[in-house]
Amino acid sequence: MGNWLGGQSSAGPSGGSLGEPSAGPPWRSSDGLSGGWPDLPAVPAHKLKDFIHAKLKPSEECLKLIDQDVDAISDFLRSSELPVRGVATGGSYGRETVLRGYSDGTLVLFMGNFRSFRDQKENQRELLSVIEQRLKHHKKYSTSVSLGHTLEVLLSVHGQEILLQVLPAFDPLSPADSDRHQSRASCCSLSAGFGEDSSSRIYRDLKRSMDQVRAAPGEFAACFTTLQQRFFQRYPRRVKELILLVKHWYQECQEKWMTSPSRRFSYALELLTVYAWEQGCQDEDFDIAEGVRTVLGLIKQSSKLCVYWIVNYGFDDVTVRNTLLCQLRSQRPVILDPTDPTNNVGKDNGSWQLLTEAAQAWLYSPSLNDMSPAQCWNVLPTSLFITPSHLLDTFIKDFLQPNEKFLEQIRKAVNIICEFLKNNCFKDSSTKVLKAVKGGSTAKGTALKNGSDADIVVFLSPLKSYDSQNKERASFVQEIQRQLEVFRKTQELEVKFEISKWKAPRVLSFTLKSRSLNESVDFDVLPAYDALGQRHPGFTSRLEAYKDLIALCKSSGVKGGEFSTCFTELQREFIKSRPTKLKSLIRLVKHWYKQCERKMKPKASLPPKYALELLTVYAWEQGSGMNDFNIAEGFRTVLDLVIKYQQLCIFWTVNYNFKDEPIRTFLLTQIQKKRPVILDPADPTGDLGGGDRWCWHLLAEEANEWLSSLCFELQSGDSWQRVQPWKVPVVQTPGSCGAHIYPTVGI
Template identity: 85%
Template sequence: MGNWLVGGSSARPSGGSLGESSAGPSWRSSDGFGGWPDLPAVPAHKLKDFIHAKLKPSEECLKLIDQDVDAISDFLRSSELPVRGVAKGGSYGRETVLRGYSDGTLVLFMGRYRSFRDQKQNQRELLSVIEQRLKQHKKYSKSVSLEQTLEVLLSVHGQEISLQVLPAFDPPCFGEDSTSWIYRDLKSSMDQVRAAPGEFAVCFTRLQQRFFQPYPRRVKELILLVKHWYQECQEKWMTSSPPRFPYALELLTVYAWEQGCQDEDFDIAEGVRTVLRLIKQSSELCVYWIVNYSFEDVTVRNTLLCQLRSQSLTLTPASWKVFGDLLMLTQSTSHVCIPQPLQKALDRSQPTSLFVTPSHLLDTFIKDLLQPNEKFLEQIRKAVNIICEFLKNNCFKDSSTKVLKAVKGGSTAKGTALKNGSDADIVVFLSPLKSYDSQNKERTLFVQEIQRQLEVFRKTQELEVKFEPSKWTAPRVLSFTLKSRSLNESVDFDVLPAYDALGQLHPDFTSRPEAYKDLIALCKSSGIKGGEFSTCFTELQRDFIKPRPTKLKSLIRLVKHWYKQCEKKIKSKASLPPKYALELLTVYAWEQGSGMEDFDTAEGFRTILDLVIKYQQLCIFWTVNYNFKDEPIRTFLLTQIQKKRPVILDPADPTGDVGGGDRWHWHLLAKEANEWLSSLCFELQSGDSWKRVQPWKVPVVQTPGSCGAHIYSTVGI
């Protein structure tokens, strides 16, 4: 079962019903729903049966309707009409038809339409011709000619489809991938003929249909339930909706599933409650997809940003269309109760997109959506205590191996963890590992021994432990998921055996130069990759970030969240630079550009994106733990900073270049950063106009003598 999206908390009502039994009218006997109560009184565990028994049309009816629609298509194409193609849209085309009565469209792509403007100017005339053709066929003589459409009512065994027949322009060269010039032409045509938003959406019916095709069957069943709920709302209000408003609800349902679950087998009750909670948050909703259009083209980008500045909207994935606010629906969801199983999902609510978050709301975005709460932190503390107690007292109790110390690492230790998910790194320093070389050769044996002992330990402690298979033949880390009675949810762990290179970290740091010299010598002699032994310096990595101002750590969270958005879009996670590089880049930008505890978050974020764009110039390092005073550290560092850029040296490990030169695909991240410069995050409203947020002046190259004071090049304003 997946995790759903929205926020709020309450216990499940008595009996587990969807809502209050008094809400909504009783069904009419003609609806064929005998034996079932109104939707609000249907128990949660019966919703799936309710959908299959009462909302889904029979396969036989749909097959017969398909035959009728195909007959209409063939009849019109065989006539003298210049029909070059046909597409099926609406609920019928998207396979979200409700039992009883539903809508559909039959789009006729006309050869005589050579532009969007032709469709606008000649539609009425062509509709009249099509109607005359339909009247020649007896079965379809009962058609209704509306102002801009021709409606045909199909009825098979009580299943009715109101089929709108629509002549439309077929955009040329519109193949598998839509091209930005088509949308530029669309925008130009809309301006010329003063078309309303979405007026040419019919031209993109194929894309709308293609968008819905890959979604699982249960997502479409959830759509049926949401649409049925909306029909009950209409009966209650005795009002009608805008013609395309149900489509907005379908898109909202898809969005809820994509963001909150993505599991094919999910709980229907959780799903419908998620959608209702999103509707309650209508004033915050901003939902869009960039599967067919994006922010790369200037005209498209400006149009999208204009749309996204609207207070409450949903954009179709194929063309631009604003579906107005949801205030009436909010009235019907004002008393919705959320069951206990949803609490996990509610804590992960992210109804707002970062891209369209105004600059002055970034701090609120971080606080509400990225900052871990005390519950998360307590969860991590409990889990870490369980594992540390096991490592110290149980894992090696029957052997000569001693645990010198167990250190919490990663983002939770540094105070930069994101709200989404519970994870923890534990570096365990073991007495038999007396050198870097012994760690390299023996850690696999200790990983295997820790796993073996943990399997025994879980049986005596009633722990749930699920080990993740390693992609390495000689694993350097033990990855597993832990669940126990004292934890509210599972926690993902990485346990890494390591050599205690720094001893007990004496205040005078006398052990560090020798530790670094040994490491450098090993790397030179053995050809081991730099950063291979960064776990030995976990405490230094932690202490480099942990004392920093709270707001800087919040900025790091924002950058990591941005990185995750890029990661999803690029879909080549292994090739991107590590998140740690972005953390260090954020610290560097703040040190060089601000240094204040209270700074403008949008300016900091903009500076970091500019640095990413200028990745080919970056050379960044710190001398807080190592420096240029002692040989051979000096010679090694001079070699490091002369490598192909970007160069970003780990402040705890001089061999760790997390910039990596051409090791990672920085150009992909730079491309994303460049697109994000058009985000609302970097717009400031000044009266009736908007101005752009400017970055800090930050050097992109450091030199040994200045460690950042000498500026070779700067991030431009």
């Protein structure tokens, strides 16, 4: 592999007019990386961080000297009787993603005589000529070169070069009558107070002006340079280091292909890297190799890429919404500039296919696969929010359905563990494992592709009542953990078995990770009292178990749902027996829930996922009941129920009903509680709605926002119609379930 600690990188810029770059100057060596250094794909994964610091990051001293040069140019042009209102820095220099040796930058001059986007279009070339003449009178910058709509100045300090584009532009973020002059250091204040109303007005004006002057998409992107700078300032240092690595790799690829890197494409890769981190990690201190694998995985799926942000514009304003939707419906890949909705920087210019092949080669190279499996973040190439209704089934199949091979690996591993628990875990004691039952989403058939949950409930002979489970399970958890630690060292499973370090006496947690696939399932082992199996099986026995549980809850104040593990088999069968397509809808709802959860944590305590599963089953039962149905309509119905959470009262009578006392009285009390009420069909004491216990209002706000999603747009000829929800009652009564009992209050 050679001495990878010697040498420097090759890198080179390309200049270009606004929107589409032109060919840049010849390739330059950043400072001799080619001498003795391997290509980046040969650098070991665990050395990538060192590689970045040693060879890709510019020195702070050089950057300070470059800053002085940029300030000097700004001050010189201000003093040259030019109407410069303010300045902003963009490109790699402004985004703080400068590579050592050679990189790009932009100096945007906001001109006081540009009162509109149209002014910029009509007068920019003439003003550039004036600026060029001014610079040629300055000895240091006399070599500046005009390239159509841009002017380029090469700044060089101690081996660090920045090819600086000088762009006169209209400033849409400041009032037209403002007489302020902003320095480069304070340019970010230009966007202070850039609220929702002004945002809509500015972007409406942008779209109208582009139509009037027939401007190319992204032609006015420089006008929003201050927003771009603010966008990148939000991200931690290591994200920018990952960006350096991705950009350096891109430049190595371009060198092999004997072409010059595109500024626009380089910017697209920066945004893709930010997207990967936002969607898959969000930790400030992360593993660089995992980040690289994630970005390469997204590049491999370039034909599906649709990446965007709504931090500066959104779907509220009709004009902006239509502009945004037009972009999001266009041919993939789509990577929208977060500051300019007209600017798809990911537009394919022929580079994606070549880069996809290079990404695959690096992704599967031995250096980047120094562990098995090679970990990466779980990031989808497109968002559910912008997936059209007719593609939802494909979205579920491609991105949410677990790999069959992985499911088989998990089944095999879990069966081995269950057999061990039943036959060997307590073989030297009087404790007997009556049975080990698989629960959770894996057992129900609703597991997501990554990060799903599963339970193994171990019914133990010494646990002869709910009370004994409550008092003794902690000691059994400790013993099971001790035995499993020994057991896993003797097994050659196709999955890695990792026991959690968290201390939870009520449950033993561990993770099963595929050795060959980047998928995992989190498991909980829970000791439980066999409330159903220790009696004669049948409905009568089940009622007796419920009566005992209700009596305990009333007498001791035990929290509802505390002993739901005792009814795991009933919970599992309630979902498992449902049609395959309903399970697909449950997966979709759970994916939506996880998006909401990640957005809100740690701000709020959301309702449990199981509540959303039950809500989905209820929506289907009441609204469709068919094996084959429209996924978009089902999803829309679930969100509609979430929005109406304050009215919800939902229950089932498949395992318990209103016929027998004291169950009848208890159920009537349960359904008179503060809404929402969603009773566990396997455990009458478990209210998954919880009244005020969880932040349903936040989930409802998210659901309401999602009603504008493309998921609920249906094309009809040349027009688009909104998908409507099924007609589903939000309140159930005993009478609606055939019990013919009408409580006096709350129903």
